[in-house]
Amino acid sequence: YCSNEPNSLVSDACVSYATLEDINTEVRPAIQFLTQNVDFFTYYRLDLYGRECPFWSDDAGFCANRACAVETTDEKDIPESWRSSELGKLEGPKASQPSPEVKKEEPSPFKGELGEDTAESCIFEPHEGDKRDYCVPEDEGNGHNAVYVSLLDNPERFTGYAGQSANNVWKAVYQENCFNTQAQSQKQSSNQPFGAFGKGIPADPNAAANLKNVMDRRKHEVVQKNLISPPPEEQCLEKRVFYRVLSGMHASISMHLCHDFFNQTTGQWGPNLQCYKDRLHNFPDRIQNMYFNYAILLRAVAKLRKNLNHYTFCAGDKRTNEFTRKKLAALTDSVASHPSVFDESVMFRDENAIVLKEDFRTRFRNVSRLMDCVGCDKCRLWGKIQTSGYGTAMKILFEYDENEENGKNPVLRRTELVALINTLGRLSNSLYAFTRFGAMIERERVIE
Ligand code: FAD
Numbered sequence: 001y002c003s004n005e006p007n008s009l010v011s012d013a014c015v016s017y018a019t020l021e022d023i024n025t026e027v028r029p030a031i032q033f034l035t036q037n038v039d040f041f042t043y044y045r046l047d048l049y050g051r052e053c054p055f056w057s058d059d060a061g062f063c064a065n066r067a068c069a070v071e072t073t074d075e076k077d078i079p080e081s082w083r084s085s086e087l088g089k090l091e092g093p094k095a096s097q098p099s100p101e102v103k104k105e106e107p108s109p110f111k112g113e114l115g116e117d118t119a120e121s122c123i124f125e126p127h128e129g130d131k132r133d134y135c136v137p138e139d140e141g142n143g144h145n146a147v148y149v150s151l152l153d154n155p156e157r158f159t160g161y162a163g164q165s166a167n168n169v170w171k172a173v174y175q176e177n178c179f180n181t182q183a184q185s186q187k188q189s190s191n192q193p194f195g196a197f198g199k200g201i202p203a204d205p206n207a208a209a210n211l212k213n214v215m216d217r218r219k220h221e222v223v224q225k226n227l228i229s230p231p232p233e234e235q236c237l238e239k240r241v242f243y244r245v246l247s248g249m250h251a252s253i254s255m256h257l258c259h260d261f262f263n264q265t266t267g268q269w270g271p272n273l274q275c276y277k278d279r280l281h282n283f284p285d286r287i288q289n290m291y292f293n294y295a296i297l298l299r300a301v302a303k304l305r306k307n308l309n310h311y312t313f314c315a316g317d318k319r320t321n322e323f324t325r326k327k328l329a330a331l332t333d334s335v336a337s338h339p340s341v342f343d344e345s346v347m348f349r350d351e352n353a354i355v356l357k358e359d360f361r362t363r364f365r366n367v368s369r370l371m372d373c374v375g376c377d378k379c380r381l382w383g384k385i386q387t388s389g390y391g392t393a394m395k396i397l398f399e400y401d402e403n404e405e406n407g408k409n410p411v412l413r414r415t416e417l418v419a420l421i422n423t424l425g426r427l428s429n430s431l432y433a434f435t436r437f438g439a440m441i442e443r444e445r446v447i448e
Contacts, residue, residue: 010288012240013295015341020291023298023338024431030331035151035425040313040324041418042152043078046384050145053373055172061165061375067262068159068376072147079320132399132410134361135368135391151385151422154378156253157260157269161376169373170250176363176370177243238347238356241296242363245390248293251286252430253382254279259433273444276437287434293390294427298335299342300393301424303402305332307409314414328421344397357398364391382426389423392416 009016034041048070258279261272280286313324348357368387374380392412400409412420 010291010295012237012244013292013342015295017291019338020294020298020341021431021435023335023341024294024428027298027331027334028428028432030327030334031421031425031428034327034331034421038324038327039079039320040414041421042150043073044149044151044381044385044418044422045146045415046149046381047145048072048147048149048377048381048384051372054369055373056168058165058168058373058375061163061168061373063159063161063165063376063379065160065376067157068161068378070149070377070381071153073150073153075148078148130410132361132395133391134364134394135388135416136365137413137415149381154381155260156256156378156382156426158257158262158272159376159378160262161374161379165375166379169370172370172373173246173250173367174243176367177239177246236356238360241347242360244289244292245296245364245394246367247286248289248291248427249386249390251280251283251290252293252426253379253386254286255290255430255433256426259429259436271433271436271440273437273440277441280434281437281441290427290430290434294424294431295341296344296397297389297393297420297424297427298338299340299344300396300420301332302336302338302340303396303400304412304420305329305336306403307400307412308332311412311417331421342397348398361394364394385419386423386426388416388419389421389426392420393423396420 010020036042255276258275259271260269261275262269263272308325308328311325313321348360364387368384368391371380371383371387374383395410395412395416
C-alpha cells in the first residue's frame, strides 16, 4: 500500500500535495460559505467551563490574556429550535425517529417521539455516547453547563497561551501515541480501569477524579520526558495514522496562530513569518501531517454524502433546513467529484484489528478529554472543535457504510457535523496560509 511513493506524495494517503492544493482551491469557497454564512455551522454548543481536567490539577495554567477569552452567545440570540429549553422537551429514553420512508404514515409508538423536522441529531441524550464514538460527546448529559458560542466572533488565532501548561497538554496528547503491544492492550482493556496514556490515564472520567493525586505525580514525570517521537515508518499503518492526525492537528493550530498573530508594536493582527519559520517551515513532516489530515477529512466528507440525504438540520423552519442541506450538498458533491484521496478500507484488517481499533478509539477519546486541561478558553474551544472534528471523521471512516442511506449508520449529532465541517475549514485555511508563507519566504529570498 503506497510503497515506492515518490516524495511528492503525502505518505499513507497516496495523494500528491499538488492534488490536495487543487482540490482546496476548488472546494474552499463552499467551505467558507458554510463556516461563515450558514447559522447551523457558525454556532457551536459545548461544555466550555464546566468540566475539570480529569488528569491533573493545574490552576496555575490559566490564561488571563484578553485574547484567551471566549464571548459566549445568549440563548435568545440563537435560532429557537436549537435552544436547550426547546430541545430539552424532547429528552427522553432514547427518542426514536421513524425511518424517512414511513415517517408520515406510521407514527412512532415510542416515548419521546420526534416531530417531523426533528431528528435524533437534534437531541441532547443523557448517555455517555455511542460505543463507536471516537470522542467524548460534547453536548450530551443534561446540558446544564453547555454554552453556545459564535465561531465567527471567536476566531482561532494567536492568544499568547504558552509555557508549562500548554506544553503539558501537548506532551500528554503525544503520550497517547504510545500504543502497547497487542498482548498488553488486551490485558489493559480487560484487567485495568485505565484507558491509555502509557499505563495511567483512566478511561472513565469519574474514576479519573479519584486518581487526581496519582496523575499530578505522573504529570511531573511526563514533563521531565521529551516529547514522544513519531512512530518509525515500519510501524503499522494504524499507529502511523494516529500520530499523523495528532501532529497534523498541532501543525494546523500552529499555522493559524502564526498566520493570525498579534503584533504588539503595531497593534495589528497578521501573518508572522518568524513564527512560521520557527514552528513549521523547518519541519516538513509537520506540514506533511497537516496535508494528510486534509486528505482524511476530505474522504470523510465525501463518504458522508449519501448519508446526508435524510439528515435533519434542526434549523426550525423548512426553508432554512433546505438551504443548509443545499449548501452542504454543494460541498459534499464537489469533494466527491474527485477521485478518493484516502483508502480507509486498508486499515484495521489483520487478526488484531478489533483490539487495535478499540485501543485506537480509547486513545483518541483520551485526547478529546485532554482538551479540558487546556488553560486558555479560546484554545480549549478550538481544541475541542478540532478533536471532535477528527473524531467524527474517524467515526465516518471506520464505522460508516458509504452506501447506507436509511438509518443503520450511527447518527451524527449536530455538534459532530458542525465540528467536522469547521475542522475541514481550519485545514483548508492552513493549506492557504502555507502557500502564503511560502510566497513570503520566496520574496525574502529574491530580495536577498
Ligand atoms: P508547542 O507548539 O507548544 O509545541 C511543543 C513541542 O511539540 C515542540 O517543542 C515540538 O517538539 C513539538 N511539536 C510542535 N509542533 C509539532 C507537530 N506539528 N508535530 C509533532 N510535534 C510537534 N495558542 C494560540 O496562540 N492560539 C491557539 O488557538 C492555541 N490553541 C491551542 C490548542 C491546544 C489544544 C493547545 C494544547 C495549545 C494551544 N495553543 C494555542 C498554544 C500553542 O499550541 C503552543 O503550545 C504555544 O504557542 C507554545 O508554543 P511552543 O513554541 O512552546 O511549542
